Amino acid sequence: MRKTRRRPYAEQRPQDLGGGVWSVPVPIPGNPLGYTLVYAIESPQGPVLVDAGWNHPDAWEALRGGLATLGMDVASVRGVVVTHFHPDHAGLAGRVREESGGWIAMHEADAALVRLIHGLDAGEHEAFQTDMLKRAGADPGDVRVVAAERPLPPARPDRELADGDLVDLPGRKLRAVHTPGHTPGHICLHLEDADRLFTGDHVLPDITPHIGIYPYDRDDVDPLGDFLASLDRVGELGPLDALPAHEWMFPDVAARAAEIRHHHEDKLDRLAALLAERAEPLTLWEIAAMMTWNRPWEDLAPILRGMAAGEAAAHLRTLEVRGSVRRVRGVDAVRFQAVES
Structure with missing residues (x-):
């Protein structure tokens, strides 16, 4: 499979990838x-979609129109298997289900999060965000903006997958590979009869996914540690062709997993070296402001901060698990400092 450069959405087109697999770019x-x-x-018995795209009228038209271009009617979709619950992946799954009567499947860990999100009202969500940001030592202005952000929750799934389960795809072998990190229930999907791996956001050709707590x-969790272990697991599958959810398709997913x-x-x-230079414990917000991002901290919008x-x-949590960092719980905020070797 030939590696290509990233192209803007305006240059993207639905593609027949051969072997009974097609791609549709959804804005x-x-x-x-x-x-x-x-x-x-x-x-x-009808196509199965891997992810569905963002819940927006333009995205819906792109998905429906793209499938039609490839000779498929969205009403014929058998089901949507969601690599993870984020809105750019699961957002339109409910709309597809309404049109087709098909099912929605995701990993059981993300299904539990979707139920939790649906159970929170706007006030509870804002209170959760506000408390979290204050304990991190966030600037008051950032607290107000970030706490008010709340995307629409994704549709509840009809089916829950565990690691190793086969997706309901008649005539093919599409197996769920649990790859936590980006979300607790992120899955890659191994099309075993074609040596292809749908990687979702787990392994992307140029950028790396967001791993947060x-x-x-x-x-009580270590998402980055889970992610690193998941990269090793994907590497063990060998040099499969990767079909990611963003950017472009590429060969040898194992090599890219090693790079990430x-x-x-x-x-x-x-980060460990940065903390070792500081005598006093620092809040999470202070540490984040000192780290290197794709633009200066002061230029990041509050939601990006x-x-x-x-x-x-x-x-920091992975460094804590490895014994390089310890946390100091104060009255106003949690702080972190290096452990002396």
């Missing part, structure tokens, strides 16, 4: 990612 309005690549897999100060692991190990080393803090928290 994400107002998001720098540009689009989600939704995949359709042929079956004698929410709330930031949880000490190296990226995070380097980031962990730099919130995500950066989540990623900083995940890296």
